[in-house]
Each structure stands twice: as C-alpha cells, then as structure tokens.
Amino acid sequence: MANLTISQLKKNYGNVEVLHGLDLTVNDGEFVSLIGESGCGKSTLLRMIAGLEEITDGTIAVDGRVINDVAPKDRDMAMVFQNYALYPHLTVAENMGFSLRLRNVPKAEIRPAVEDVAELLNLSPYLDRLPKALSGGQRQRVAMGRAIVRRPQVFLFDEPLSNLDAKLRVQMRVEIKALQRRLGTTSIYVTHDQMEAMTMSDRIVIMNHGKIEQIGAPLEVYDRPANVFVATFIGSPSMNLLDGVLERNADGIFIRTETAVIRVAGEISGQSGSNVIVGVRPEHLKIVADATEGSIPFDLDLIEPTGAETHLYGQTGKVLMTVALNDRFNAPLGSSLYLGIQEKHVHVFDKENGQRLN
C-alpha cells in the first residue's frame, strides 16, 4: 500500500520560487507520469518526493504519514536515474543487491532475490559482469533491477529511457509498463516524451513553469485539454489554433475567425462576442473539394510524407496550419484547398486566460 499525497508543495532556490504550490494524489498501484518542457519543475518534484531536494513549503505524505523530514534512505522508495547511476566498481549482482546488503539481509538470501529479478529482466547471463561491460539497454535493465529487488513502496523514474536509441526505447517502454502492472507498485515517471507518457500512464500530470496545468488519463488529456498549453503540448504535430469571436444565434454556436465560421457542437460557456481561441488537431482536419459551410481556406506550402501519415503545412489568412492525413496526398505546392472540420473535435479556449470553454 502506498498512496502518495502532495499538498501545496513549494520549492524555492534562493528567492526564486520554482514550484508554486502543487497538489497531487497518486493512488496505490497507479502509474503516473510527470510531463513538461525542460525546466518546468518535473524532475525537482520527483527529487523532492525521493528526499533528494528539500521541501520549502507544503507536505508530501505516504498513506497519510507526512514524510517531509524522513531521510531518503527511510522513505522506502527506489529511483531509476536518467544515466542509471550504477556503481561502476560493483558487478551487476552486487549493484542489484546493494540495498539488501545495506539492510543487512543475509548473503544467502540476497543472491536468490537478485537471481529472481535478473531472470525477470533477462540479465541472468550478466550477473558477474561490471556495468562497463554492458550495453546501454542492459545497464538500464540493471538500474531497473536494482529498484525492483528491494520491493519498495514507490518507484520513481527520472527520464530512464532518454539515453537509449529509439527502437530500444519503445521496447523498454513496453517492458517497464508490463513489469509495473505485474508488481503493482505505485510509480511516478518523469519524461519529456509524450509518447511515453501517453502509452505507459494511468494518469498524466502536465506541468508548466512550476505549476500543474492538468491531471488526467492519457486520452482524457488528449481529447479534452484543459487549456491552450496542454492543447498544444499534447499531440504531434501540435494542435492548430485560430483566433476568433464567439457568436450565439438561433442556429447554434459559432466561432467567427478571420477566414471561416466554425460551428461548435454541445454546450459552451462564454458571452457572445467574447474573444476566443479555436483549436483543431491536425488529424481532425480533412481536405474538402469546395468551399462549404464551415470550411477553412488553406494555401498549401509543403507536403511531408511520413509513410503512415501525410502532413500538409500551409496557412489560412496569416495563420500557419498543419493537417495530418491518413492517406497519401498530392497537390501542387501553392494550391488553394479547403479544410473540413468535424464539430465534435473543435476545442474552444478563452482568449484571456487560455482556459477551456466547451
């Protein structure tokens, strides 16, 4: 059992506040990702949970017990570091059994425990090697193994896959997720890779400038971003944004932009005549033959075939837009096209504060 509760957590470096009162609850067995750009405070938050950074204000509690003043070694959390932090002078087995050795577990018990985990991670043939004789992926596994052997209450991952090549990263992503499911250990995973966050997590925490922008399940965050930051941060290529004015009339709710009038399905808060931002994901746009009601004129600048998808870059008025098509597409560059939108995929945000309106 390990429910982690963070409330009003603040961190100052000198006079600079880098975390501005964060609230977050991680339930027992949950896999939660912290995602955001470099410097958003996600690693700092993780290191505060681990006890490696001091807490300026607020509390971190495990199962209701505040652990602010508990030493890292007594928090019963294991961390996997970005560059693995393996002890270079110890063999794989010694690295993995290090924490048990420090807990004075008898040698006769350490070895079987290490062997079990090594089996799990396909590390059995390497137990007597030094870390320098291992590949990057193997080192990553040893770092994982070191965390697993001690059966901690919480796993903390600090961008553990960022030093691996793309193929290995995907493979390890799957392995870590499967392992976490099996062990059922509460996990907090810091990453800047949204693919990792989306595919591995039960919930995602999106951070920006020391604040939490949104907490939610991966698809929830993708389908209903809470604000403009989350809307543009999650999803690749990034969401298209158009400035517009909200109009309510007898036919429904519309957003009038510089080049088009876009219909919005469902309810929406906000006064008629207020300034808003309309967001449409590139994959929710399609090419339509002619100007129809609600279509957006689009001047094609560039076609980027990625294989699975075709990305079109161009502009409507002076605003740059991206379109992602599932099919192959060919048209002369510079041609004028029209884009169609499905109403249900339109996101509307307040122009003033960036918060979601629909």
Added chain:
Amino acid sequence: MASALTREKTRRFGGEASLGIAFVIPMVVIMGGLVLLPLLSTMIDSVYNVSPMRAGTPFVGFKNYIDLFSNTTVNQSWRNTFYYVVLAVVLETAGGLATALLLNKVKIGRRWLLAAVVLPWCLPPVVNAVVWMWIYNPSYGLLTGVLHSTGLMTGPSLFFNDRYVMLFLVTLVHVWRMMPLTAIILLAALQSIPKDLYQAARLDGASSFKCFRLITLPLISGGLAIALSQSTVFAFNLFDEAWILNRASLDTRTVIIQVYLDAFQNLKFSLGMALSLLAMLASLLVSLFYVLKVYRETRFD
C-alpha cells in the same frame, strides 16, 4: 646510398609509424640519458670498488652489499627510514584524505583554499625545514612558546634529546610539506565520482559512513594508490628535513643521508651506489604492493 637506405626504412615502417617514432624519440633520449643510463652505470659500479682515494677499480662482486647488511650504522639508518615511511605515509594519507573530503564539501572559495593548502608543498624543502627549525627552537621557538603559555610543558624544551620525539618532529615537517600533494590527488579523484551515485546510494539506504566506505573509498582507490606510492617514495628519499634539523645525527639519519655520507664524505662511491640502489628497490617494492592491492579499475567506459 643514404637515400636508398631511407627509402628502405620508409617502406618498412610506413609514414605513420615513423611519425610515431619521431614523437617518441625525444622522450626515449631524455629518459634513457638521464634515468636509465645512470641507473645502469650505478648498478655496474656498485659491484666494483670505485673510490677517488685509490688507484684502479677492482671487481668486488656483492661485497659492497654484504658490507652494508652487516654495518650497524647503515642498519640504524634503515630503521629510521622505515619509521619515517610508516609514519609519514599514514599521516599524509589520513590528513590528505580528510583535507580532500573537506575541500570537496566547500562550495565557496574552494580555489583560494586550495591555493593555501598547496603553499607548503610549493616551498623549497630546505626553506620549509628551516622554518620548522625555528618553530622547534628550544629558546625562542613557536612550539616551545605555545607549550609554555598553555601550561602543557614547564621548564626547558628538550625535543632534540629524545630519539623518538625527534624522529616524529622530522616526520611532521615532511608531512607538512607533502600532505598537500596527497590532498590534491585525492580531491581530483573525489571530484570524478558522479554525484548521482551518492543519491542512488542514499535511496538504497546507505548512511554517510556506508556511502564513504562502499562508494567513495573504492572509487578513489586509483588516486589512493598513486598518492600512497608517491608519499612512500618521497618518504624513502627523505633528506632535507632530517639534515637541516639534526645534521648527520645517527638518531634521525635516513638511508639517503647515509648514502650521501658514504659516497661524498667517506668517498666510498660504490658503497653509496649499492645503498642507493637498495633504497630504490625498497620504495619500488612498496609501491608495487599498492598498485597490486589498492588500485582498482574504476573507469566506466
């Protein structure tokens, strides 16, 4: 003829190999001329009887070595030297490690502290010894003054009358001079340990002491072996401190002072050569022990 030879050589070695040889030659010449050749000629002369006081240089085999082993004065200087070596290496290593750990913790002004620490090592050994001679002076020395004013000692200070006190005081001067080098070597080793290893160890449940014993110590073992070797070699070669403080006194005489006396006072060149070779051999053997037993390969890639 000459050009044919050159061409032949070029073909045999290739352009790159001869460039490599060209780079190595200066070092080989310098080391060979200034270290290996003198060493070799010393070895050869140590089995002859070379003396400016007599005609000819008769071959005497290992007589010089045998004479040295049965000479009580020489044996006394060996005992003194071993005393110096053990005490100096222990004090330099312990003190140097403590200094390095402390400097590694200091965040502000480390450069200036480092400069201050290195100062004694930069002083010429003779100057250093003379300074300490004044400190130890029985009538106006700093040490005497401090001991008197704190009441730890009354009456005249007679440090120089007790052999062991004197050996200790000579060692202290040497340690004062050489400890900074050990500290710097160990500080460099400490700084090469990645910080996240300590963070990982803390999360693994290590106390500060365990971190030191299980992470720091093994990971500075390379630097430690180097520091131990150099302090041993320099302690074996101790001369200036003992000579300045106590001249040729048998109580504090080192092997190297004995070499100097044999070779240049008594003009028994070959005897001095034999003794200096034995001193070299002794420090080499101890250093070899460190390299084999203390040094560990700790590089990651």
